[in-house]
Amino acid sequence: MSETANNPMLSQALAQAPEPPKELVREPLVLNQRNVGWISDQVAGIIEKKTPTWWWIALGASISVMSLTFIMIAYLVGTGVGVWGLNHPVAWGWAIVNFVFWIGHAGTLISAILFLLRQKWRTSINRAAEAMTLFAVACAGIFPLIHVGRIWFAWWLFPIPNANGIWPQFRSPLLWDVFAVSTYGTVSLLFWYTGLIPDLATMRDRAKDKLRKFLYGLFALGWTGSNRHWSNYEKAYLLLAGLSTPLVLSVHSIVSFDFAVSQLPGWHTTIFPPYFVAGAIFSGFGMVLTLLVPLRTICNLEDLITKRHIELMCMVLLATGSIVGYAYMMEFFIAWYGGNPYERYAFINRAFGPYWWSYWIMITCNVITPHLFWSKTIRSNMIVVFMLSIVVNIGMWFERFVIVVTSLHRDFLPANWGYYSPTIVDVLTFVGTFGLFFTLFLLFMRFLPMIAISEVKAITPQADPHHPLGGAKEGGHH
Amino acid sequence: MESESQKAYGLVAEFDTPADIMEAARQVRNLGFTKWDVHTPYPIHGMDQAMGMNNSKVGWFTFLGGITGFTTGYLMIWFMNAFDYPLIVGGKPMFSPYFAFPVGYELTILLGAFGTLFGMFFLNKLPRLHHPLLKNRNFAKVTHDKYFLVVEVEDPKFDESQIRELLTDNGSTNIELVEE
Numbered sequence: 001m002s003e004t005a006n007n008p009m010l011s012q013a014l015a016q017a018p019e020p021p022k023e024l025v026r027e028p029l030v031l032n033q034r035n036v037g038w039i040s041d042q043v044a045g046i047i048e049k050k051t052p053t054w055w056w057i058a059l060g061a062s063i064s065v066m067s068l069t070f071i072m073i074a075y076l077v078g079t080g081v082g083v084w085g086l087n088h089p090v091a092w093g094w095a096i097v098n099f100v101f102w103i104g105h106a107g108t109l110i111s112a113i114l115f116l117l118r119q120k121w122r123t124s125i126n127r128a129a130e131a132m133t134l135f136a137v138a139c140a141g142i143f144p145l146i147h148v149g150r151i152w153f154a155w156w157l158f159p160i161p162n163a164n165g166i167w168p169q170f171r172s173p174l175l176w177d178v179f180a181v182s183t184y185g186t187v188s189l190l191f192w193y194t195g196l197i198p199d200l201a202t203m204r205d206r207a208k209d210k211l212r213k214f215l216y217g218l219f220a221l222g223w224t225g226s227n228r229h230w231s232n233y234e235k236a237y238l239l240l241a242g243l244s245t246p247l248v249l250s251v252h253s254i255v256s257f258d259f260a261v262s263q264l265p266g267w268h269t270t271i272f273p274p275y276f277v278a279g280a281i282f283s284g285f286g287m288v289l290t291l292l293v294p295l296r297t298i299c300n301l302e303d304l305i306t307k308r309h310i311e312l313m314c315m316v317l318l319a320t321g322s323i324v325g326y327a328y329m330m331e332f333f334i335a336w337y338g339g340n341p342y343e344r345y346a347f348i349n350r351a352f353g354p355y356w357w358s359y360w361i362m363i364t365c366n367v368i369t370p371h372l373f374w375s376k377t378i379r380s381n382m383i384v385v386f387m388l389s390i391v392v393n394i395g396m397w398f399e400r401f402v403i404v405v406t407s408l409h410r411d412f413l414p415a416n417w418g419y420y421s422p423t424i425v426d427v428l429t430f431v432g433t434f435g436l437f438f439t440l441f442l443l444f445m446r447f448l449p450m451i452a453i454s455e456v457k458a459i460t461p462q463a464d465p466h467h468p469l470g471g472a473k474e475g476g477h478h
Numbered sequence: 479m480e481s482e483s484q485k486a487y488g489l490v491a492e493f494d495t496p497a498d499i500m501e502a503a504r505q506v507r508n509l510g511f512t513k514w515d516v517h518t519p520y521p522i523h524g525m526d527q528a529m530g531m532n533n534s535k536v537g538w539f540t541f542l543g544g545i546t547g548f549t550t551g552y553l554m555i556w557f558m559n560a561f562d563y564p565l566i567v568g569g570k571p572m573f574s575p576y577f578a579f580p581v582g583y584e585l586t587i588l589l590g591a592f593g594t595l596f597g598m599f600f601l602n603k604l605p606r607l608h609h610p611l612l613k614n615r616n617f618a619k620v621t622h623d624k625y626f627l628v629v630e631v632e633d634p635k636f637d638e639s640q641i642r643e644l645l646t647d648n649g650s651t652n653i654e655l656v657e658e
Contacts, residue, residue, distance in 0.1 A: 036519060037623035159554060167558035171567050176580035183584040187591045194595060198520070198621070205618040221605035224612065225620045227503075227529060229602045230521040235534035236598035240591055243540070247587045254580055454621075458520035463496060465522060471495025 029121055029459055031303040033469070036457040039304070040202050043451045046299050048206070054298070055442060062438040069432025072425050073146055081149045083425045090408045090420035095147035096258075098430050100400040102140035102437075103181065103255055105287050106280035107133030108188040109248035112241040121312055123455040124305045128295075129288045130192040131448075135440040136287070137185045139433040144177075146429075173257040180254040187247055191240045197223050197233075198454040252276040259403065265346035266407030269334065275327035279396060282320035282366070285313050286392030291441065293386040295450070304451055307380050314373040314385060317392060321370025324399075328367065342412055350406045354419055358402050365395020485658040487610035488514075488630040489641050490617060491650040496522050498649035499625040503528045505644060506627065513633035517611070517626040536597050543593020544586045551582030614656050628656075 030039070076083055086093045107129035114122035145154050157178045161167050168175050200216050201223035207213040223229070253273035260272040289310070296305040335347040351359050369391050372378050379385065410417045444450070461469040493499040496518070503516050507530045516525060552575070559565065560573035570577070599605065611617045611628065620626050627650070629641050642653050 035623065040519075040622050159558060161558075161563070166563055166565065169565055169567050170555045170559055170581060171570055171577045173580075176584075179581045179584040183588040186588060190591050190595050194598075202519075202621040205621045217607065221599070222607050222609055222612070223604070223621075224609055224617075225517040225519060225626075226602075227516040227518060227522070227525050228531065229604070230518070231526050231531055232534045232536050232598045232601045234521050235536040236594045239536060239540045239594045243587050243591050243594070247584075250580070250583055250587075254584075257580070454520040458523075463520055463522070465496040465500040465524060471497035473497070 027306065027308045028461075029124070029306065029308070030456065031306055033462075034303055034460070035462050036460060039456050039460070040206070040453050042301065042304065043449050043453050043456075044203060044206055046445065046450060047203070047447060048208075051446065055446060059439065059442050062435045062442060065435025066432055066439050067435070068428045069142070069436060072429040072432065073142070075425060076146060076429070077151050081147075083423060085420060085422040085426055087418070087420070089411060089416045089418050090405055092147075092404050092408060093420060094401075094422050094426040094430055095143045097397070097400045097404050098433065099140050099143035099147075100255060100404075101283075101397045102136045102143075102433065103184075104252065104276070104280040104283050104396060104400070105133055105136040106248055106252070106277075106284035107131070107136075107288065108184075108191060108244050109277075109281060110284050110288065112191065112244035112248070115238075115241040116245060120459045121309055123452055123459055124301075124309055125288060125292060125313070125451075126455070127192075127195065127448075127452045128292055128445075128450055129284065130188060130195070131441065131444045131450075132287055132291060133188050133284070134185070134192060135437050135444070137181070137188065138440065139437050141181065141185070142433065142436075144181075173254065173261045176254045177258055180251045184247060184251040187240075187244055191244050194233075194237055194240055195452055195455070196448065197221060198225065199449045199452060201225065202453050203449065248280070249277050252280045259407075264407055264411060265340070265342040266350065267403070268343075269331060271327055271330055271334070275324065278320050278323040278327065279399060282317060282324055282370075283393060283396035285316050285320065286389045286396065289313055289317075289385060289389035290393060293382050293389065295445070297382070299445075299450070301451065304456060307382075310382065310385055311376070311379045314379040317389075318370045318373040321366055321392070325367035325370075328363065346407060346410075349410055350402060353406065353410065355402070355406045355409070358398050359406070362395055362398040362402050365391050366399060369395065486631045487656045487658045488628050488632075489636075489638060489645075490611065490614065490654050490656050491627045491641075491645040492616065492619075492652040493625040493627065493648075493650055495649075496625060499627055500525060500528050502627055502645055502648040502650065505648065506629065506641075509635065509644075511629060511633050511635055513630040513636075515628050517617075517620045517628065519621055519623060519625075522625075535601060536594060539593040539597020539600070540590050541593075543597075544590035546593075547585035547587070547589030548582050550589070551585035552578050555581060610656055610658050614654070616652065616654065617656070 034042075084093060084095070110129045111122060111126035114126070144157075145151060148154050148157075156162055156168065157175070159168060170176075197220060200220035204213055204216040204220045207216055253276065256272035256276040259267035260269060262268060292305055293310065296302055296310075332347050332351075335343045338344075349355075369388055372384075372388060378388075405420055409420055457463050461467040464470040464472075466472050491502070493502065499516060499518070500522065503525065506514055507528065516522075516529060518525070555578040556573045564572045566572075611620075611626075617626060627645060629636060638655070645653055
């Protein structure tokens with residue numbers, strides 16, 4: 001741009017040029033030209049202010065609901081898996097449905113992939129999205145552990161020899177899953193914590209009382225904002241994003257291998273890995289919207305999580321929902337085109353058999369609903385977006401139910417046919433995990449910055465040394 | 479301890495805008511200082527070049543971690559399933575690089591991520607729970623909205639009055655000598 005300053009004719013021409021049309025002007029990511037100090041005041045203010053009454057009520061409710069899960073687990077372990085609705089032929093019921101549902105909230109992927117693609121709008125949502133993933137993984141992790149039945153043998157999943165010196169066998173996708181999910185949880189935590197370090201330092205420097213100063217200081221590890229540190233930090237963050245992206249793709253692929261590597265019609269399909277990944281982004285964004293649409297109003301964050309952010313997320317829902325819809329369609333096509341009668345039967349039975357209702361709930365929520373987001377009026381109506389995001393979550397739970405239950409309940413021989421229904425224990429165990437999820441999320445938003453303070457600062461024009469608002473003289477240069 | 483606390487750590491200059499501190503950093507670099515740094519609330523794009531810094535070496539730690547993870551995964555599976563207690567499962571080979579891949583891949587990423595994070599800590603000499611700058615009340619604004627340039631007393635070219643003049647000319651709003 002320095003050419004402009006040197007060339008009087010060009011600068012004169014530019015001065016007379018008409019304003020660009022309104023639809024071409026990009027809305028800023030932080031509204032009202034907030035300066036960098038305002039950003040930390042606003043985000044840290046949520047934590048520093050007196051605990052609001054609604055938070056105590058929500059926490060109390062969440063903890064009560066959460067206790068259901070633990071009571072039901074105690075009952076399950078004390079009595080046996082007979083308290084669940086599992087039986088021949090459906091031996092994988094709600095436990096696996098719930099596991100895949102909770103693991104399929106890909107907030108780490110949302111954060112990492114948007115970072116690699118240089119999408120600056122991610123800075124307002126990435127912290128909450130990553131936290132959501134961690135808490136969802138915590139909920140997911142419960143189910144494989146308790147579904148093994150004799151929970152005191154769950155350690156057989158880990159690479160430790162059992163009493164006869166036999167090791168776990170690595171030809172099984174279930175064991176791949178153990179490694180995939182534990183790596184996923186750990187790396188998501190590392191990625192989240194790395195992002196938190198500069199913000200913990202902000203909290204440390206603002207802290208008024210000693211305990212806060214000590215605790216935030218301890219976890220901030222002595223961060224001083226040194227540029228020599230930032231240089232290594234940014235490289236590490238980039239590499240972690242670069243590792244997290246293929247990691248999350250592999251996790252959802254491996255979860256899908258639990259099904260796809262078996263020989264069962266309805267599970268044995270090569271489309272599963274990409275289809276599970278798209279589904280995880282879809283339900284991840286769904287849950288991020290469910291959490292952030294109300295919180296941006298409650299916590300006065302409308303200048304940071306703007307309508308544009310919400311709209312962009314709705315557009316991602318539209319895109320990934322369409323990919324998921326394409327996968328449903330392609331499964332049907334291959335069931336016909338592949339010429340395997342068992343495969344064909346499995347899919348006709350899925351849509352028109354005894355579980356037809358679950359299939360059509362799934363189609364309505366995941367394939368039809370996202371297409372409402374073509375309309376800008378719907379995308380910018382926060383109440384409608386909030387409700388549709390819940391619809392997406394419901395749809396994604398039903399997707400897993402359809403995959404697990406409809407494929408199992410009628411396999412090759414009519415002798416192996418049956419109808420599965422959950423018991424009240426199944427239902428309450430699952431309902432309780434929402435309590436666990438919201439308990440963890442409420443604690444997170446009370447004690448840690450919900451928005452990545454330093455990252456949002458860095459994308460404002462005030463933070464750019466080449467921008468007039470960042471103090472650049474003579475129009476700046478690039 | 480009296481004598482120790484009086485020892486100076488360095489000259490700390492405060493700036494109001496990223497453009498000012500970037501220009502100041504460029505000049506401090508050109509004068510050939512070696513023990514100095516810039517502290518900012520967020521990473522400033524272009525500051526590495528202004529300070530004359532080289533590309534970060536974190537990637538090597540990632541690479542080492544990744545290699546270790548991949549090797550560990552493959553060796554572990556071979557040892558458990560083909561060497562220590564071979565088990566025949568479905569007539570499949572005792573060991574094959576194909577079925578070992580998912581676990582090897584996950585461990586590559588797991589140890590690669592640990593290598594990245596701990597490599598970053600190692601290069602940054604973190605955690606460091608005590609730092610002369612963190613005792614300075616004014617410096618706490620570094621995580622809020624101010625920008626600081628620090629020249630350490632130990633720099634061979636350290637000359638207090640010269641640096642004060644240079645940084646004031648470049649728009650520093652406040653300059654203090656911080657004690658160790």
